[in-house]
Amino acid sequence: MNDASKYEEPARLLKALAHPTRLCIVAGLLNDSCNVNKMKECLNLPQSTVSQQLAILRNQGIVDGVRHGTEVFYKVANEKVKDIVKVLLDDEEIVFK
Amino acid sequence: MNDASKYEEPARLLKALAHPTRLCIVAGLLNDSCNVNKMKECLNLPQSTVSQQLAILRNQGIVDGVRHGTEVFYKVANEKVKDIVKVLLDDEEIVFK
């Protein structure tokens, strides 16, 4: 029993979340969407770093982005992830501002 | 805002879960405790591998073990983790057998 393959996908999902920056990004997007520049300011990280972390989240379908002109607005795209992050962070309100 | 330090602990917790073998172990322990030998049989992995993964889970307080003679019976020691794993795996019943 317990073939590990069954756990590979969910493990990949958790792994994508399991980084302070990425977790912070997802937490910040729980209630409001946000563009990369604002995130980079809030997170105090180079743009390339933020974009790379966003790419990891995008690859797992955790977030997706919509372009408006030069900006891309991201939001959380996975309900299960929303629930997990809320449980993990005790349902606190977090917003990029 | 959004100092990353706030997310370091929860990220560490997720990281410890974010591996197919470790996730499988935790899922298998959700309802019943189990000793290492049985786990190693179920998982079809060397004993050292299972013990190492258990050590990672123990270090994050995700599981703990009680020794009975030569055997150590493990159980999940963190309620938040139970909830997260149930949400992640759609609440399916998983047992080592």
Next chain:
DNA sequence: ACATAATATTATAATATAGTATTTTTAAAA
């Protein structure tokens, strides 16, 4: 004390991830 069973630890090679400077793409404005 010695043998045996169950579990833990250590060491290490292979692989993966993290961070960031640099370059490229995309879109709007001059």
Next chain:
DNA sequence: TTTTAAAAATACTATATTATAATATTATGT
């Protein structure tokens, strides 16, 4: 169409993780 801004992709070094063999520990039975 050139310039500028925002975001993505690339390249590369440093660090971390994984898997597992080998060894050590812990507890029991003889």
